[in-house]
Amino acid sequence: MDKNDGPAAPLRREHWASRIGFIMAAAGSAVGLGNVWRFPYVAGENGGGVFLVVYLALVFTLGLSIMVAEFTIGRAAQRNPVGACRTLGGRRWAPLGYLGLVAGFLILSFYVVVAGWTLTYAFKLATGGLGASAGEPAETFAAFVADPLQTIPAAAVFMVLTVAIVLGGVKGGIERANLVLMPLLFVILVGLAVRAVTLPGAGAGLSFYLAPDFSALSIDTLTRALGQAFFSLSIGLGAMITYGSYLDRGQNIPRAAGWVAGLDTLAAILAGFAILPAVFAAGLNPEAGPGLAFVVLPTVFASMPLGEFFGTLFFILLAIAALTSSISLLEPLVAYFIDEHGLHRGKVTVLVAFAAFALSVPSALSLGPWSGFTVFGKSLLDLLDAVTAGILLPAGGLLIAIFVGWVIGPKAIFELGLAKPEASAAAKVWLWILRLPAPVAIAWILITWAAA
Numbered sequence: 460m461d462k463n464d465g466p467a468a469p470l471r472r473e474h475w476a477s478r479i480g481f482i483m484a485a486a487g488s489a490v491g492l493g494n495v496w497r498f499p500y501v502a503g504e505n506g507g508g509v510f511l512v513v514y515l516a517l518v519f520t521l522g523l524s525i526m527v528a529e530f531t532i533g534r535a536a537q538r539n540p541v542g543a544c545r546t547l548g549g550r551r552w553a554p555l556g557y558l559g560l561v562a563g564f565l566i567l568s569f570y571v572v573v574a575g576w577t578l579t580y581a582f583k584l585a586t587g588g589l590g591a592s593a594g595e596p597a598e599t600f601a602a603f604v605a606d607p608l609q610t611i612p613a614a615a616v617f618m619v620l621t622v623a624i625v626l627g628g629v630k631g632g633i634e635r636a637n638l639v640l641m642p643l644l645f646v647i648l649v650g651l652a653v654r655a656v657t658l659p660g661a662g663a664g665l666s667f668y669l670a671p672d673f674s675a676l677s678i679d680t681l682t683r684a685l686g687q688a689f690f691s692l693s694i695g696l697g698a699m700i701t702y703g704s705y706l707d708r709g710q711n712i713p714r715a716a717g718w719v720a721g722l723d724t725l726a727a728i729l730a731g732f733a734i735l736p737a738v739f740a741a742g743l744n745p746e747a748g749p750g751l752a753f754v755v756l757p758t759v760f761a762s763m764p765l766g767e768f769f770g771t772l773f774f775i776l777l778a779i780a781a782l783t784s785s786i787s788l789l790e791p792l793v794a795y796f797i798d799e800h801g802l803h804r805g806k807v808t809v810l811v812a813f814a815a816f817a818l819s820v821p822s823a824l825s826l827g828p829w830s831g832f833t834v835f836g837k838s839l840l841d842l843l844d845a846v847t848a849g850i851l852l853p854a855g856g857l858l859i860a861i862f863v864g865w866v867i868g869p870k871a872i873f874e875l876g877l878a879k880p881e882a883s884a885a886a887k888v889w890l891w892i893l894r895l896p897a898p899v900a901i902a903w904i905l906i907t908w909a910a911a
């Protein structure tokens with residue numbers, strides 16, 4: 460028998476150094492471009508307030524349950540997503556792990572492109588390249604993303620940063636970076652939200668964001684909210700399985716997941732406050748699409764004292780938030796090759812990152828010289844984003860729910876190791892959500908959407 464088959468002996472595995480270190484790493488994975496870049500523009504395109512309501516409902520029901528499920532799988536198996544599914548469910552569940560690895564690879568490839576934009580914007584703000592003389596923010600952005608000589612090197616720099624941290628391993632790299640950087644990001648997001656909300660003309664944006672218009676609710680809103688919930692919480696592909704696999708017993712998983720989902724939601728809501736009121740104050744359209752943050756925020760910075768300084772700081776922190784997320788996209792693949800094929804962290808990290816970057820190049824070009832090639836009217840970058848968040852992550856989440864709900868079953872509650880009786884009542888509700896409502900709801904949303 461091949462040594463990679465079958466239920467191998469326990470692996471020697473690095474573990475998080477502290478409880479808070481794990482929570483910060485998982486929250487660092489969740490909080491990223493999904494909150495600041497993706498959430499405001501998707502909310503803007505889907506009715507604002509009504510999107511927010513649906514989104515919150517999905518995060519704290521399905522989202523939280525699936526996050527707990529992923530942590531549980533990871534800690535129980537102490538393995539990467541493929542190895543974990545195989546160890547706990549037998550060979551036929553390994554494809555669930557592979558599905559996740561593929562999704563992670565695809566997301567990583569376009570994620571570094573967008574992260575490269577934030578790096579470049581930090582640089583441009585610092586050097587005055589986005590000042591009044593630069594012209595209309597919307598045109599500046601359009602010209603910038605169309606220029607591969609700027610976007611491709613920026614994506615490459617970002618991928619190198621990701622590799623550097625993943626090479627450092629779990630404790631020294633991932634955990635240490637997150638502990639410092641996360642709190643800093645929150646402070647600046649609050650400052651930005653306060654400024655945006657007090658801009659003259661912000662009121663219309665506030666009511667768009669906070670007063671839900673339920674007549675705008677459609678199946679499309681639901682699917683977009685579901686995809687956003689998965690993307691933002693980093694669930695559905697096994698990133699949280701991988702982070703859970705570096706846990707030892709003793710951590711309270713539901714409580715940790717509550718913190719992660721809470722911090723992630725807070726960051727998204729704050730980003731909404733920082734961006735949507737400012738869209739209206741500047742007389743822009745909330746349906747501007749993926750460029751929204753990059754078009755609106757320079758206007759906000761221009762209207763504040765020391766705007767260039769705060770703007771630079773903001774985009775640097777956003778790049779860092781993206782970095783603490785991109786490492787969690789690369790790590791599951793790295794863990795897979797280490798655990799299952801006995802390869803060295805160093806070699807694998809570089810090779811996988813290089814392969815993902817090869818796909819970043821056409822993604823970046825798809826907004827510039829290759830913008831003539833579209834599939835279903837979408838550029839490659841938009842297509843990768845739509846397929847991963849809209850289909851692969853929900854499908855992964857659905858299978859994870861079934862896996863924990865039906866295959867692992869009550870043993871999963873045992874793995875949670877909860878002492879108090881109230882806690883085990885909550886755990887029963889959790890298992891029930893995974894068995895029925897979660898798979899049914901996700902399948903229903905996906906099928907209705909596909910049929911429409």
Ligand code: TRP
Pocket residue numbers: 488489490491492493494566689690691692693694695696698784785787788852
């Ligand atoms: N959650 C991150 C964000 O909001 C992106 C991300 C990191 C992710 N790891 C993931 C998305 C795993 C899905 C699965 O920016």
